[in-house]
Amino acid sequence: ISEFHAKGVLTATTDIEKAVRESEISFICVGTPSQANGKLDLAGIKHVCEQIGAVLKTKDTFHIVATRSTILPGTSADVITPALEAASGKKVGVDFGVATNPEFLREGTAIKDFLNPPMTVFGVSEGRSEAMMRDLYSWVPAELFAVPIYAAEMVKYACNSFHALKVAFANEIGTLCKNAG
Secondary structure (H helix, E strand, C coil): CHHHHHCCCCCCCCCHHHHHHCCCEEEECCCCCECCCCCECCHHHHHHHHHHHHHHCCCCCCCEEEECCCCCCCHHHHHHHHHHHHHHCCCECCCEEEEECCCCCCCCCHHHHHHCCCCEEEEECCHHHHHHHHHHCCCCCCCEEEEEHHHHHHHHHHHHHHHHHHHHHHHHHHHHHHHHC
8 A cells, every 4th residue: 555655546535526526436335234124224325425426516527436335236226326416417327427346355355356356247327437447447357247237236245145145054054063963
């Protein structure tokens, strides 16, 4: 981090206006904790979309808003796009793009997983966003999959469900083995 910061390649800011104005893609990476009823709490995502949308209102160049957070299929269409359009007064696919770019990172090996992913998936709203996302990930050694947004959201949810299933299965086998001595 220090090396890339010194080179001017990596910067950090808490100024959302500066961050959006001086970039082509904004990544939403906020928590989506479970509520008491089991549903995901999307308040953080909606709040960030409203902040980004307020800056997009006066930005003249095309900008992509890409979600990395775990979200249910349909969230981009039902929550993210409406929040961005309402705050910006602009139209997705015309004035800005929406994408979902799920992460597949494991604790303890996140940097290795990011640099050498088994695949990179991104769902995009239209062709200009796809071209920009492909350019962003042109260095990735794995295959890139550009799919409709809903499909990318579903891929992430399916992968999370499959990993949870493997843990539950291992726990059940462990219980059987323990009981069998």
